[in-house]
Amino acid sequence: MADLHARLERLAAERPHDTALVHGRRDGSGRAVTFARLVAGCREAARAFERAGVRRGHKAVTMTGDPYHLFTTVHGLLAVGAVPVLVDPGLPRAALRQCLDEVAPEVFVGQPLAHLGRTALGWARGHVRTAVVTGASVPGLRRRLPVPRARQGRTPSPPPAPDDLALIAFTSGSTGIPKGAEYHHSTLVGQAETLARLVGTDGTLFAGFLPVVLLGPLLGHTTVAPAVSHRAPARTPPARLVRPLLEHRTDVVVGSPAVLGLLAEHCARRRLTLDSVDRVISFGAPLRAGLADALHAVLRPDAQVLSAYGATECLPVSAVSTTEARSPGTGTCVGRPLDGVVARILDAGPDGVGEIAVTGGNVSPAYHARPEATAAAKTVTDQGVQHRTGDMGTIDEAGRIWFHGRRSHRVLGTDHVLTTEDVEAAADTVPGVRRSALVGVGEPGRQRAVLCVELTARAPGRGAGRGAVVAAVRELLDRRPEGRHVTAVLVHPGFPTDIRHNSKINRERLADWAARRPRRPR
Incomplete structure (x- = not known):
């Protein structure tokens, strides 16, 4: 490009x-x-x-x-x-x-x-x-x-020039103080080319979060930008999303799990089918099976639902269809790297789990005014700048990346190390669980693992009903080797999340909350 x-x-x-662009209004109409x-x-x-x-x-x-x-x-x-x-x-x-x-x-x-x-x-x-x-x-x-x-x-x-500084985009700050990822002009071109491989280069694109708006028209799409509440996407009135999507016969829908969840719930409640949509792509956090099923229920049978993986420093990296067969194992499959992107696993342990590193034209070459962070995350290779994502994972024989959670979110116990996805992906399948978050309480190396659980809207709020959901989670964990290290399952009223997507969980705040809960027998 x-x-x-x-x-x-x-x-x-x-x-x-x-x-080129449909500018959404608060009443759901567009200009x-x-x-x-x-x-x-x-x-x-x-x-x-x-x-x-x-x-x-x-x-x-x-x-x-x-x-x-x-x-x-x-x-x-x-x-x-x-x-x-x-x-x-x-x-x-x-x-x-x-x-x-x-x-x-x-x-x-x-x-x-x-x-x-x-x-x-x-x-x-x-x-x-x-x-x-x-x-x-x-x-x-x-x-x-x-x-x-x-x-x-x-x-x-x-x-x-291609290597001139073009733009600085700050990360969401879900794992600490946000860092400013530097994009050269060549990086922007690389991101546009990689995104085009995922969303195509024509048709109508529904941009559920603002960064996609910057590239959608450049790819030749009619880009529908609804009036999302960008400081609180999960509180956007669903009509602001659904009306422009239906009126403009959108082919491709892009959004965070929080925004896609609003769409799915509203359409299910109104018995609407999004029959123009060929593909839904989730960005920002892992797409859980429950939400994937809810999306498929309001789409045509032949429509795709994809979970995309990437970061501010390298977006996008890979994608996987929710209908792709999964082999037994731990972690969450996020698919094969897109053309032009190379993924590797660095510093892998005996189980093959290590840090995911990415090389490609879409990779940010440095952090602005953060030389230590740049030195820790960036390495110049013969294929370009290699970026350590801070995510743990494996790559299977079919070339698919399996995401195991953030490196900084691992629970470091006295005789074990737990990655978040190994526990959460299983717990999220229990009826009544909207999502879960594994946190470590205490000093690293002596942390106890606590699983915080957020219930679905239809789950029992109190008493025996809620206890039954917790008991079901506990039973599932006890059947898994890593789950047996979880010392407590606590119901949380509503997880704190990042501002950008309302989907990335603030585990530091959850860990502080869990540390203040009284310890109960397992």
């Missing part, structure tokens, strides 16, 4: 009146934007940035939940050689402050609420020299703060 900007320009020339209008919006944004004094190499924090303004802002910044910085504004204050201090951005672009947070909470104080507000009454951008006047007759900047 050629340079992304050239790709977008070509699409606008070839298909000017085709719909269609053609390829010609989208490219014009990017050009308008680029000119606005130049007038505001934004220059090549400037780092520009970008905070907007509006799909149109996100796309035109990011691609407008790329067009002038600036570096968009994507970070979740809902992160804890201290974490967000550290992220912005590490980046030291010269520019801040966002919707009015983001600027209110910037001024009230001191985001990037002492760094930002130029502020630009999105959400003007006409498409484009408008400047609010005084800035230096642009020089007349300035020589246009040369096009960026």
Whole structure:
């Protein structure tokens, strides 16, 4: 795939009146934007940035939940050689402050609420020299703060080189302070090419979370961007999702398990069948069998449901169909690496479980301002930069990756080590269990394993009914070698999760909660 900007320009020339983006509204309706209008919006944004004094190499924090303004802002910044910085504004204050201090951005672009947070909470104080507000009454951008006047007759900047820094995207922070993954221009092209192998290059794409919006139109898709509550996706009113999906006859649906769960539950309740959908792709966390079954129940019999594996530093890596036969074993199958991606297992133990490492054109080469983290996770090989994912896994004889959980989430006992997926994938099959989370309580090396369980909405809330669910989980664990090390099964009212997907479980907070529960006989 050629340079992304050239790709977008070509699409606008070839298909000017085709719909590139459907901007979802809160009532579930949408505003269609053609390829010609989208490219014009990017050009308008680029000119606005130049007038505001934004220059090549400037780092520009970008905070907007509006799909149109996100796309035109990011691609407008790329067009002038600036570096968009994507970070979740809902992160804890201290974490967000550290992220912005590490980046030291010269520019801040966002919707009015983001600027209110910037001024009230001191985001990037002492760094930002130029502020630009999105959400003007006409498409484009408008400047609010005084800035230096642009020089007349300035020589246009040369096009960026493939290895120039293009964008910084912060991780979700589900395993600590978020890290800023650096993307070169070649990385963005690599991610677009890899994503295209998963979602195709035409048709209608339902983008259930914002990062897909940045690439969907570039792949030639009509990209439907519903009005997801991006700071709390799991609380999005389902009608905002279902109405645009049905109206635009979506072929491919992409979303986190939390968003896909809303879709499946709403369609089942209303007895709706998503008969236009050929493929559903889950990103952000393992797709459990219960949700997969719920999705299949509202799709055509021949529709696919895929679970995709990847990370901010390397997205996507692999995918697997929920109908693919599974061989007996531990962990969760996440499929074969996509074309152009190579996966290896490093530092494997006697059982073959080690850390998953990935090489490919979609791999971020470094962390911004984190030399120690870069040295620990990145190695230059003859195939490119190899990234240690921090995930434990194996690769079977068929070349499929089996995910065993995060390395940092292992329970380190006195005479055993437990990985999360080995226990959770089994526990999640028990009727009445929505999801489970294995945590270690105590000091590493002497931790006791506790399984926290979140019940389904229909499961008994109290008394003997809830006790029966816990007893069923305990019985299943006792039949498994690794399950016998679990000292307690505790029912939790609702797991804390990450902001971005509402699907990655915050196990540190769960471990603190479990440590405060009274110990009961096993």
